[in-house]
Amino acid sequence: MRHGVAKSEVYMFQRERIADGVYSFQSDIYAQVNAGAVIGPDWVVVIDTLALPEESIAIRNFIEQEINLPIRYVINTHSHADHAWGNCFFPGATIAAHSLCRQFLDTKGRASLEAIRKTNLSYKNAHIVLPQITFGRGELKLQVGKKTLKLFPLPGPCSDNIGILIEEDRVLFAGDAIMPIPYIVDGDYDETIETLKEISKMGLENIVQGHGDIVLRGEVELFTKENIDYLIKLKRIVRSSARRKYPRDVLDVADIEDCGKSRVLIGGLAPELHHNNLLALYKQIYGKPARAVDDDDYYEV
Numbered sequence: 001m002r003h004g005v006a007k008s009e010v011y012m013f014q015r016e017r018i019a020d021g022v023y024s025f026q027s028d029i030y031a032q033v034n035a036g037a038v039i040g041p042d043w044v045v046v047i048d049t050l051a052l053p054e055e056s057i058a059i060r061n062f063i064e065q066e067i068n069l070p071i072r073y074v075i076n077t078h079s080h081a082d083h084a085w086g087n088c089f090f091p092g093a094t095i096a097a098h099s100l101c102r103q104f105l106d107t108k109g110r111a112s113l114e115a116i117r118k119t120n121l122s123y124k125n126a127h128i129v130l131p132q133i134t135f136g137r138g139e140l141k142l143q144v145g146k147k148t149l150k151l152f153p154l155p156g157p158c159s160d161n162i163g164i165l166i167e168e169d170r171v172l173f174a175g176d177a178i179m180p181i182p183y184i185v186d187g188d189y190d191e192t193i194e195t196l197k198e199i200s201k202m203g204l205e206n207i208v209q210g211h212g213d214i215v216l217r218g219e220v221e222l223f224t225k226e227n228i229d230y231l232i233k234l235k236r237i238v239r240s241s242a243r244r245k246y247p248r249d250v251l252d253v254a255d256i257e258d259c260g261k262s263r264v265l266i267g268g269l270a271p272e273l274h275h276n277n278l279l280a281l282y283k284q285i286y287g288k289p290a291r292a293v294d295d296d297d298y299y300e301v
């Protein structure tokens with residue numbers, strides 16, 4: 001059974017109550033990206049910040065005005081723009097993340113936000129705020145009233161990805177380790193599969209994916225298996241393309257549905273992500289980009 005989904009015009013995201021005092025927020029604007037909140041007796045923890053400044057501000061308004069409590073911590077599951085650039089809209093909160101997330105925000109994050117600000121006015125008041133609490137291995141625990149939040153590395157889609165497990169509720173905020181289609185462009189193929197296996201064995205009630213709808217208890221096993229199957233099929237296509245003179249001839253037409261995934265996933269971005277996955281995996285395996293006909297100086301007749 002699905003939990004009640006509240007569609008709020010005022011707050012511009014889909015809000016879902018997953019457990020007592022645990023919410024997820026899904027963007028209506030960008031790639032169905034998710035954020036969340038854990039409500040304690042005196043203060044609140046926000047997990048990720050959504051994609052646009054107005055969405056981060058909408059999360060803050062919802063908590064301050066509807067829940068009526070201050071936000072003490074923001075946790076970033078990883079450094080990508082749609083998960084961590086909104087840190088600056090939670091002044092007074094302490095930010096926690098993987099130590100690599102801090103490093104990536106400080107380098108790639110600053111550079112790309114600077115570039116985007118030149119063309120996109122909605123980011124004019126945004127700036128990078130680096131996590132003050134970081135860890136690289138093991139786990140970090142945060143007690144929020146009666147709830148224990150366990151932060152731990154979940155690498156794969158990117159090396160700085162972490163999970164946040166609410167131990168008493170068996171609810172996992174998985175960052176991009178769980179998505180409707182695994183996305184490995186910024187990450188590591190084998191680690192992504194290992195992490196999916198680990199998550200399938202965790203005995204979870206719910207998973208809040210980095211993007212897409214909540215995965216319910218009865219769906220976890222099949223969902224993780226389908227994502228692993230997708231990655232296995234992806235590798236098969238890449239290997240078969242490598243036998244051709246121009247691997248891109250195969251990779252550019254490889255249909256996502258042949259890998260068992262629907263093209264409408266992630267707001268219709270799925271085919272594009274799939275194509276990116278193919279090119280990235282080719283490069284990860286063979287150490288160079290897949291060659292296309294257009295790369296040649298002349299065409300053989």
Ligand SMILES: [Zn+2]
Pocket residue numbers: 033080082083176210211
């Ligand atoms: Zn993401």
